[in-house]
Amino acid sequence: MSLEHAILVSLLERPASGYELARRFDRSIGRFWTATHQQIYRVLKRMETDAWITAQEVGQDGLPDKKVWSAAPAGRAALISWLRAPVQPEAVRHELAVKIRGAAFDDEVGRAALVAEVERYRDDHRATLAGYLAGERRDFPDPDPRDARGSLQHVVLRGGIAYERMVLDWLDDVLATLRGLDPTPDRKATP
Amino acid sequence: MSLEHAILVSLLERPASGYELARRFDRSIGRFWTATHQQIYRVLKRMETDAWITAQEVGQDGLPDKKVWSAAPAGRAALISWLRAPVQPEAVRHELAVKIRGAAFDDEVGRAALVAEVERYRDDHRATLAGYLAGERRDFPDPDPRDARGSLQHVVLRGGIAYERMVLDWLDDVLATLRGLDPTPDRKATP
DNA sequence: CGCGTCATGTAATACGTTACATGATTCC
DNA sequence: GGAATCATGTAACGTATTACATGACGCG
Numbered sequence: 001m002s003l004e005h006a007i008l009v010s011l012l013e014r015p016a017s018g019y020e021l022a023r024r025f026d027r028s029i030g031r032f033w034t035a036t037h038q039q040i041y042r043v044l045k046r047m048e049t050d051a052w053i054t055a056q057e058v059g060q061d062g063l064p065d066k067k068v069w070s071a072a073p074a075g076r077a078a079l080i081s082w083l084r085a086p087v088q089p090e091a092v093r094h095e096l097a098v099k100i101r102g103a104a105f106d107d108e109v110g111r112a113a114l115v116a117e118v119e120r121y122r123d124d125h126r127a128t129l130a131g132y133l134a135g136e137r138r139d140f141p142d143p144d145p146r147d148a149r150g151s152l153q154h155v156v157l158r159g160g161i162a163y164e165r166m167v168l169d170w171l172d173d174v175l176a177t178l179r180g181l182d183p184t185p186d187r188k189a190t191p
Numbered sequence: 192m193s194l195e196h197a198i199l200v201s202l203l204e205r206p207a208s209g210y211e212l213a214r215r216f217d218r219s220i221g222r223f224w225t226a227t228h229q230q231i232y233r234v235l236k237r238m239e240t241d242a243w244i245t246a247q248e249v250g251q252d253g254l255p256d257k258k259v260w261s262a263a264p265a266g267r268a269a270l271i272s273w274l275r276a277p278v279q280p281e282a283v284r285h286e287l288a289v290k291i292r293g294a295a296f297d298d299e300v301g302r303a304a305l306v307a308e309v310e311r312y313r314d315d316h317r318a319t320l321a322g323y324l325a326g327e328r329r330d331f332p333d334p335d336p337r338d339a340r341g342s343l344q345h346v347v348l349r350g351g352i353a354y355e356r357m358v359l360d361w362l363d364d365v366l367a368t369l370r371g372l373d374p375t376p377d378r379k380a381t382p
Numbered sequence: 383c384g385c386g387t388c389a390t391g392t393a394a395t396a397c398g399t400t401a402c403a404t405g406a407t408t409c410c
Numbered sequence: 411g412g413a414a415t416c417a418t419g420t421a422a423c424g425t426a427t428t429a430c431a432t433g434a435c436g437c438g
Contacts, residue, residue, distance in 0.1 A: 002286060003425090009293045020391050032288035039426065041391065066389070076296065083293050084304045087312050088286055091398095095279055097223035097347045100246075102200045104340040105267065111327050113275045121278050148372045155368040156288045159361045166357040170350045177346040182362040183341045186203075190348060194397090210417050230398065257417070284427095297436065 003043050004052070006033040008071050008079040011053060013149070017066040018044055031132075031160045044069060047121060052078055084120050096121065098176060108183040122171040129164035194234050195243070197224040199262050199270040202244060204340070208257040209235055222323075222351045235260060243269055287312065291365060299374040306369050313362040320355035323348060 010021060010029055021044075022037035023028075047053045053074030071079070096118070103114050140154045141150040199213060200218055212235075213228035217222075223362045243266030246258040262270070287309070294305050331345045 002289060004365050005293065006289045009289055009296070012296050014293070017389080018391095022389095030283070032283055032285035034282045034284070036427075038391080038428090040226050042425095079293055080297050080301055083290050083297050084301055087290065087308050089315070090284065090286065091225045091353055092221070092223055093225070093281065094223035094350075095281065097350060098193060098197045098200055099274050099278065101204070101343050102196065102270055104343050105200070105203050106204060106271050106274050110271055110275055124280070135402090137243070145371050146373050148375070149377045151368055151372060152292050152295050156291055158364060159285075162361050164219050166353050170353050173349060174346050177342055180336055181342060182337055186340045209419095211415095228417090229400090229419080233397095266432075357393075 002045060003033070003035055003039060003083065005079055005082050006035070006048070006054065007040065007043060008075050011071045012076065015068050015070040015180055016055075017058075017068050019066065021069075028135075032156065047075065050074065050078075057071060100119070100178075103178065103185040107185045110185075111178060111181065111183065115175060118174055118178065120172055122175075125164055125167050125171065129161065129168065132161045132164060136161065194226055194230060195238060195272055196273050197226070198231065198234060198238070199243065199266050202260055202262045203267065203270070206247075206259050206261040208249075208259050210257070212260075220328075223347065238266065241265070251338065264279075265326065266363075291369075294369065294372075295377040300378045302369060302372065306366060309362055309365055309369065313359060313366075316355050316358050316362070320352065320359065323352045323355060326354065374380070 006025075006029060007021060008022055010016065016024065018037065018041050019125060022035075022040050024034070025035045025040065044053065048055065048069075051072055053069045054072045055069055058068050059067050099117075103111055106114070136154075136157055140150065140157070143151065144155060145151060193239065195218060197216075198212060199216055201207065208230050209228065213226075215232050216224070216226045216231065235244065239246065239260075242263055244260045245263045246260050248256050249259050250256050290305060290308075294302055297305070327345075327348055330339065331348070334342065334345060336342060
């Protein structure tokens, strides 16, 4: 597991409150690691008892105080030891692929619904790609290879961009395939 | 959730015992949905009580009897209603991306270890791609657009192939980036 | 004055992972 | 004779998701 580690990386990049972390997990870090605020608060609590992070209370004008968390030396050490451990193979969960193979057992109506869903899904990914490209122009207009942190953030972003482009091409392939099918459902398995 | 649905698609494609399903989830279906035998047995039990699937006891020479599961009409109906529901956005978990961004806070030794890990990871993905391409040559040597089931299985496989190619290209980019870094860890966050 | 956002949580339930368990067969 | 595979599970634990809860502030 490594929500802890994703949080440590984020806090090393810049200290943050639990709420701010949750928003980062909705935006930039969410590109490669998702988490909800409930998970984050629970893990922050555990990390504090382990002395991986320390809080600083910060008063705000008109808003309740917030606890700004920073990575402590023990947290940095835990992160580094995890960084040097072998990468676990990813657990793949691709719901759309299940639906596509399932479409063999649905009829014309269901296939049309799936085509519409794939188009909507493609629109989402187009928007994600546009957001990544805008972020790249904003954050990396003039890459500096001596800036390790920036170079690493940039290569992860390029991975997101490559992923989205691949998905968009594949979704075009999926749509062409779905549209080219005979409209009769496959009933071989239940005659 | 949709382990149930992945199982239904698999059983509609071909009835199977729990054990056979677990092996499919290690191989072909595992490309886009992973599950262990413990999960599968638990879900099969639930699906049987819901009358989504039915078992047929099959005796085997020298081996214990096996229960061969098939999708029942209620299961097919449940699958079709799920197929027509909106696709949920995927929850992304990309451990390697976390490690890459974390590498900004590790030193030369840690970066070298990460380079070695990325190379190993790239070898795994090369092997996966080779396996997909071999499967494509074996199962789809002469695609027939009138075969809906085959066309849909094939487009999902092409998605896997496109994904692996994208990952391999990106890993080359990652390696070039890691090798081009200044070997000093980034300590701005913990001065 | 109601809605959205900032900010922080608890509780219940569902899901996933790891380890353990059993017993037969086939292959080397 | 030992290892691997077939076949089916149970138990314990940890993680994730969903719903619920609270309260202050700012905007229109």
